[in-house]
Amino acid sequence: MTDRQQAETTPDPVPDGGYAAQRLHLLREDPRTGADRRRALAELTDRWLSGLFSTAAAGLGGVALVAVGGYGRGELSPRSDLDLLLLHDGGTKGAAVPTLAEQIWYPVWDNGIALDHSVRDLSTARRVAAEDLKVQLGLLDARHLAGDPGLTTTLRSAVLADWRSAAARRLPELHELCRDRAERHGDLSFLLEPDLKEARGGLRDLSALDAVAASWIADAPRAGLGAAGTRLRDVRDTLHLVTGRATDRLNLQEQDQVAAELGVLDADILLRQVYEAARTIAYASDVTWREVDRVLRSRSGRLRRVNRLGFGGSGRGGGPLERSPLAEGVVEQDGEAVLATAARPATDPVLPLRAAAAAAQAGLTLSPSTVRRLAAETRPLPVPWPDEAREQLVTLLGAGESAVPVWEALEAEGLIARLLPDWDRVRCRPQRNAVHRWTVDRHLVETAVRAGALTRRVARPDLLLVAALLHDIGKGWPGDHSEAGEVITRDVASRLGFPKQDVETLALLVRHHLLLVETATRRDLDDPATVAAITSVVGSTGALELLHALTEADALATGPAAWSSWRSTLVGDLAARAATALDLAGPAPAATASEPSAEEERLAVEAARTEGPVLSLRAEAEQAHDPAVEPMGVTLTLALPERPAILPTVAGVLALHRLTVRSAVIRELDPVGAGRVLALTWQVSAEYGEVPEAARLRADIRRALDGGLDVSRRLAERDASAPRRRGSAAPPPRVTVAPGGSASATVLEVRAHDAPGLLHRIGRALEATGVRVRTARISTLGADAVDAFYVTGPDDLPLPPSRATEVARAVERALS
Amino acid sequence: MKLITAVIKPHRLDEVKDALQAFGVHGLTVTEASGYGRQRGHTEVYRGAEYTVDLVPKVRIEVLVEDDDAEGLIDVIVKAARTGKIGDGKVWSVPVDTTVRVRTGERGPDAL
Numbered sequence: 001m002t003d004r005q006q007a008e009t010t011p012d013p014v015p016d017g018g019y020a021a022q023r024l025h026l027l028r029e030d031p032r033t034g035a036d037r038r039r040a041l042a043e044l045t046d047r048w049l050s051g052l053f054s055t056a057a058a059g060l061g062g063v064a065l066v067a068v069g070g071y072g073r074g075e076l077s078p079r080s081d082l083d084l085l086l087l088h089d090g091g092t093k094g095a096a097v098p099t100l101a102e103q104i105w106y107p108v109w110d111n112g113i114a115l116d117h118s119v120r121d122l123s124t125a126r127r128v129a130a131e132d133l134k135v136q137l138g139l140l141d142a143r144h145l146a147g148d149p150g151l152t153t154t155l156r157s158a159v160l161a162d163w164r165s166a167a168a169r170r171l172p173e174l175h176e177l178c179r180d181r182a183e184r185h186g187d188l189s190f191l192l193e194p195d196l197k198e199a200r201g202g203l204r205d206l207s208a209l210d211a212v213a214a215s216w217i218a219d220a221p222r223a224g225l226g227a228a229g230t231r232l233r234d235v236r237d238t239l240h241l242v243t244g245r246a247t248d249r250l251n252l253q254e255q256d257q258v259a260a261e262l263g264v265l266d267a268d269i270l271l272r273q274v275y276e277a278a279r280t281i282a283y284a285s286d287v288t289w290r291e292v293d294r295v296l297r298s299r300s301g302r303l304r305r306v307n308r309l310g311f312g313g314s315g316r317g318g319g320p321l322e323r324s325p326l327a328e329g330v331v332e333q334d335g336e337a338v339l340a341t342a343a344r345p346a347t348d349p350v351l352p353l354r355a356a357a358a359a360a361q362a363g364l365t366l367s368p369s370t371v372r373r374l375a376a377e378t379r380p381l382p383v384p385w386p387d388e389a390r391e392q393l394v395t396l397l398g399a400g401e402s403a404v405p406v407w408e409a410l411e412a413e414g415l416i417a418r419l420l421p422d423w424d425r426v427r428c429r430p431q432r433n434a435v436h437r438w439t440v441d442r443h444l445v446e447t448a449v450r451a452g453a454l455t456r457r458v459a460r461p462d463l464l465l466v467a468a469l470l471h472d473i474g475k476g477w478p479g480d481h482s483e484a485g486e487v488i489t490r491d492v493a494s495r496l497g498f499p500k501q502d503v504e505t506l507a508l509l510v511r512h513h514l515l516l517v518e519t520a521t522r523r524d525l526d527d528p529a530t531v532a533a534i535t536s537v538v539g540s541t542g543a544l545e546l547l548h549a550l551t552e553a554d555a556l557a558t559g560p561a562a563w564s565s566w567r568s569t570l571v572g573d574l575a576a577r578a579a580t581a582l583d584l585a586g587p588a589p590a591a592t593a594s595e596p597s598a599e600e601e602r603l604a605v606e607a608a609r610t611e612g613p614v615l616s617l618r619a620e621a622e623q624a625h626d627p628a629v630e631p632m633g634v635t636l637t638l639a640l641p642e643r644p645a646i647l648p649t650v651a652g653v654l655a656l657h658r659l660t661v662r663s664a665v666i667r668e669l670d671p672v673g674a675g676r677v678l679a680l681t682w683q684v685s686a687e688y689g690e691v692p693e694a695a696r697l698r699a700d701i702r703r704a705l706d707g708g709l710d711v712s713r714r715l716a717e718r719d720a721s722a723p724r725r726r727g728s729a730a731p732p733p734r735v736t737v738a739p740g741g742s743a744s745a746t747v748l749e750v751r752a753h754d755a756p757g758l759l760h761r762i763g764r765a766l767e768a769t770g771v772r773v774r775t776a777r778i779s780t781l782g783a784d785a786v787d788a789f790y791v792t793g794p795d796d797l798p799l800p801p802s803r804a805t806e807v808a809r810a811v812e813r814a815l816s
Numbered sequence: 817m818k819l820i821t822a823v824i825k826p827h828r829l830d831e832v833k834d835a836l837q838a839f840g841v842h843g844l845t846v847t848e849a850s851g852y853g854r855q856r857g858h859t860e861v862y863r864g865a866e867y868t869v870d871l872v873p874k875v876r877i878e879v880l881v882e883d884d885d886a887e888g889l890i891d892v893i894v895k896a897a898r899t900g901k902i903g904d905g906k907v908w909s910v911p912v913d914t915t916v917r918v919r920t921g922e923r924g925p926d927a928l
Contacts, residue, residue, distance in 0.1 A: 524827045526901065566848040566873045570826065 064147035072141030190442035201278030360399035384497035394782025633685030648763030652711030765814035
């Protein structure tokens with residue numbers, strides 16, 4: 001087929017038998033391949049064009065034929081365009097130059113070769129380059145072919161000088177162009193039908209790197225870059241020959257033949273090679289562009305400083321770098337997350353995940369040197385993982401789009417494979433499936449990103465996110481990937497330190513992640529057996545809502561064809577019917593608070609006696625004495641006679657002390673029959689540094705309750721002075737009335753993105769509606785808070801349904 | 817030649833496909849479709865007012881056949897798609913002027 005199409009597009013070798021025949025021979029019979037063939041084709045073409053030029057120019061001076069763009073770099077792919085510039089000195093030659101041009105262009109066209117041509121004098125070439133970035137980039141590769149060599153040399157040095165002097169303005173333009181292209185064509189290393197040239201990590205990015213190097217502003221890390229470029233060009237050459245067209249898109253249908261022609265065992269291996277090459281290029285691009293930004297920023301910063309200190313004061317260059325804290329051991333600097341000076345990677349195994357989560361939540365990337373240092377210095381996590389590690393993983397996954405670059409940075413240095421050894425099987429793994437867009441690993445990360453937007457629909461966002469990350473982990477193993485995935489998931493989830501029940505839920509989600517969509521589109525929804533097939537598998541509404549959200553996230557992350565309103569309607573209908581059936585079978589038991597602990601009882605008695613707040617604080621982790629393991633946090637137990645505004649006040653004081661609440665239980669006791677006492681048990685950990693002493697907390701809580709400390713104002717002031725960050729786009733908060741919650745109280749469920757002072761704000765909002773909080777269960781799962789408040793009206797009775805809805809709306813408004 | 821179009825319930829697709837294969841049909845086109853007929857979508861009561869808005873998910877099947885096969889094929893589809901409940905769908909046929917197989921340029925019955 002290659003030969004036939006080649007012959008079809010090559011006309012009879014009458015006018016230029018020499019070139020056409022030699023070209024055909026080179027592409028079809030010559031043993032040379034790869035870079036050798038590209039160079040040979042360029043040389044052959046050079047000779048031919050020089051011949052054409054010298055015949056046609058016949059003594060005409062002040063004219064040169066110049067190769068630009070890819071041809072300028074001296075390599076031609078079988079179906080590459082010829083980029084040619086006929087350069088003249090602007091002298092008065094009348095029609096001579098246009099005639100000369102025609103005498104060169106026509107034979108090229110007649111040979112069926114695509115031609116990108118221009119005729120310009122030196123100043124026009126420079127002017128057009130100044131206006132059009134693409135022309136400028138092409139001219140950077142200008143190479144003399146024929147005619148007056150002095151003219152070409154002058155052009156080259158002028159164009160390079162222009163490029164260097166305007167670099168501060170033009171490099172950001174080029175960066176924008178690259179970003180735009182990446183947006184449109186996606187990531188070469190994750191697409192199943194990638195564009196070898198235009199996609200991110202493709203050949204165009206490679207030329208952009210050369211252009212950056214030519215500006216003398218920055219240079220890319222060269223390791224592996226040459227080999228990566230050669231690999232992509234070899235694949236593109238073969239694609240041109242196989243299809244007989246100048247296409248750069250490696251379609252599914254061509255992949256087998258391209259692999260065979262290249263002598264690669266199969267298309268999967270071919271794609272893996274392409275992906276590895278693209279990752280090298282994309283990584284080099286990221287590093288280079290960051291360096292460019294940094295250099296340009298520091299240049300303009302220096303200028304500003306000089307202007308400001310116009311009187312020649314004490315500006316000592318650099319100045320202190322601005323750093324603002326993101327998490328323990330992690331700070332923001334220059335738009336990137338880096339390690340704090342106090343960070344100790346060698347003794348802090350959670351640090352990579354903490355840094356990644358903090359970066360992703362703040363919408364930042366991890367600095368490459370930070371990731372390298374983390375990879376070199378951190379020890380592996382203990383198994384099972386400590387709670388914090390698991391929480392940080394969930395926080396990272398829940399950060400939405402901004403988790404992707406952070407994940408990739410960890411991946412590039414092998415940190416992901418170290419955290420999740422099973423990841424290696426899906427890494428860069430192509431999927432031979434027309435519905436899928438992405439490689440397996442990227443599909444998993446994308447599914448987690450999509451799941452992040454659905455976290456308000458489920459009571460366990462952490463399980464949803466981890467299931468999303470693992471649902472296709474069985475791909476690459478023989479047999480059904482859901483079955484293999486179930487086994488791997490059970491193992492991974494146990495290593496991650498999930499309790500047994502959660503491990504089972506995760507295994508179930510992975511095993512049945514296709515159940516809803518397959519059943520909904522193939523079975524009769526009116527048939528009770530269809531619904532029964534679902535309910536018997538999932539068993540509870542909690543698992544059902546997780547499976548529904550996972551189904552949607554998975555389909556959204558698959559490709560445009562996988563999730564339509566058609567599918568969504570069917571799946572939604574099935575899920576609703578299954579939910580109804582599960583509710584009829586017996587509503588989910590409203591989780592009631594457990595019995596009060598001895599500590600709570602003791603403090604409650606004391607509080608009732610002293611009529612003031614009493615509080616105890618103790619370290620939570622039993623491994624706290626192991627110096628290598630940071631204590632995970634402390635348990636704070638607090639009891640005080642009931643009075644208004646306890647929840648917002650105490651939560652506010654904790655937030656002021658920069659304590660993050662991981663979970664909390666609030667309950668009402670009447671220990672001595674002399675009035676109600678609220679007992680609050682908090683699992684808190686310090687955002688930075690250490691947990692403050694109990695005496696200080698007690699004093700502040702007392703002051704806040706007495707009105708001596710305005711918690712709201714202090715928190716607002718602190719928020720105002722905190723640096724503004726782009727952050728990740730978390731889904732909006734959601735407050736609902738739990739159906740059939742409890743006989744003695746109305747249950748409000750609050751699901752929101754966790755933030756400092758969130759509980760304080762919820763408490764204030766509840767207080768403002770005039771309801772009383774009798775009991776509460778607060779949990780923070782990664783970056784999401786999932787709280788249940790048992791509230792009553794002033795009459796100690798559950799709220800009427802319409803009033804309950806009003807309260808829920810009011811709280812939701814207050815949080816939005 | 818005739819073009820037979822059937823709009824059926826999604827979950828009957830596998831049965832209809834099997835039946836068509838048994839009948840000797842070599843190719844068909846399936847589209848995810850939405851619509852309503854006498855069934856009028858879902859009817860729901862919201863705050864006392866009845867309203868119907870939803871389009872119900874359906875599958876649309878198209879098959880090209882020779883005239884003589886058309887009636888038999890329609891029967892096959894109807895039998896395979898029937899559940900006996902409202903919303904089972906509809907089957908119709910229209911005459912076709914020209915058929916060309918794109919790859920080879922064959923026309924008429926050869927292109928089926």
